[in-house]
Amino acid sequence: MSLVANTAPHLPYLRRFARALTGGQKSGDAYVVSVLEALVEDPDSFNSDNDPRVELFKAFCRYWNSVDINLKEDTVDPVGDPSVRRLEAITPLPRQAFLLMSVEDFSAGETAEILGKSEEEVSRLVDQAGREIAEQVATDVLIIEDEPLIAMDIETLVKTLGHSVTGVARTHSEAIKAVEEHRPGLVLADIQLADGSSGLDAVNEMLQSFSVPVVFITAYPERLLTGERPEPAFLITKPFQPDTVKAVISQALFFERRAS
Template identity: 45%
Template sequence: MSDMTTSQDFTAAISEALPFLRRYGRALTGDQDTGDRYAAATLEAVLEDRSVIDAASTVKTGLFKMFHTLWKSTGAPIEHNETGLRAEAQKHLAKLTENTREALLLHTIEEFNVQAVAEIMDIDQSEADHLLSVARREMEDAIAGRVLIIEDEAIIAMDLENVVADMGHRVTGIARTRVGAVDIANKERPDLILADIQLADNSSGIDAVNDILAAHGDRPVIFITAFPERLLTGERPEPAFLISKPYSEAQVRSAVSQAMFFSSTETLKA
């Protein structure tokens, strides 16, 4: 393997990839604990037999392939004892074409190219292309709703607004501060919140989201940050959906579709 020459290099590569594996698991399952359990099981499998990683194009690709192998072996389980938003999410999941959500997350959120997606999922590249096409159509056609954007940079806020509106959602408002976000949410409750972490007056987007959820109940949330690895430490509650700055339009579209579709309510605690 070209990017692994020593045990020290291998350990460093695993450590570097682990936060993003955990992010993938969280977005895939819609739940921090469940996603982390899959990540932990993957690491245990690596300790027992790392031949899959040794045969992969990169350590990160091999790690995700091992995760995906475990995910497939459990049948990508859908829980039947959920209530509320999670019950609705499970109904939506049951209607998806098999493997589409996995392919979309790997390609857009984790930024693997189509060749790597095919390698991770152990399918042909043409099949990976097909899954991505189907995933985009199914996710974006599934649900439309009201979106609150919490972002203090005007250009980024306008860009997010355009992307969200183009997907068929309605933006209820754009807030630059914690107080402003709460005020907009009080006037019209959003179905989805898209929030930056650091706001204009040095207030916290995390606090703003938690205020809104406390007042109006659970709803899906996507956080945006320039330093996602700082929030994926495993030391505290973490968001199910997290995209990095600078982001691509495809990442935003995928995250919005996933969050609305899965109705995930995982958030960060300040």
């Protein structure tokens, strides 16, 4: 099977992973393009006998970790905002391990192969990421979700992470009203809402007035990962695992605080 045939089905998810690491569509996609170009130049570096998804992510992480700046801990002014220092403390390699297992659903063995580590090392990295993520500051969260049970699950999870839920909106109009009453520090938004309106449209309207990190929730992430239009940097796929929500929220807040 050709390199294109092996990698094409997995590219939307690699792009999601890349954007979670870099914090944006443009920068994440640039890394993915570089990796694909490297594979085209050296196709023997892709083991076609192995799981193509593992091989693709392995190639990406090999390239990512070859860039020195990606392995360095982010530094901030020691007399600056302590909340920023805590967010910057999520170190790069634990971040990769945590995202591979929690967001991309790789097993410990697959993650170890992708990162070139032992399973024991991967376990330590994931534990470290969990400890570092837990040190993040709390924020106010708006949930835009039309399914009551899912909204309740998200609300419970958000609260266990130490955040406050300022509102749960089921429609576009409810979401806009909610932010007029209280501007959140994070938005978790479904795409398709109860009245047929769009969570994406609601978020775009909010972003015209103020800046806020947004995590989108959808049962069909591939519909948003086409490369044909601006895409959300942070996606959670339904049905989701609690660790997935935790990982993606941490990344969204991480890049928001660093940008600020």
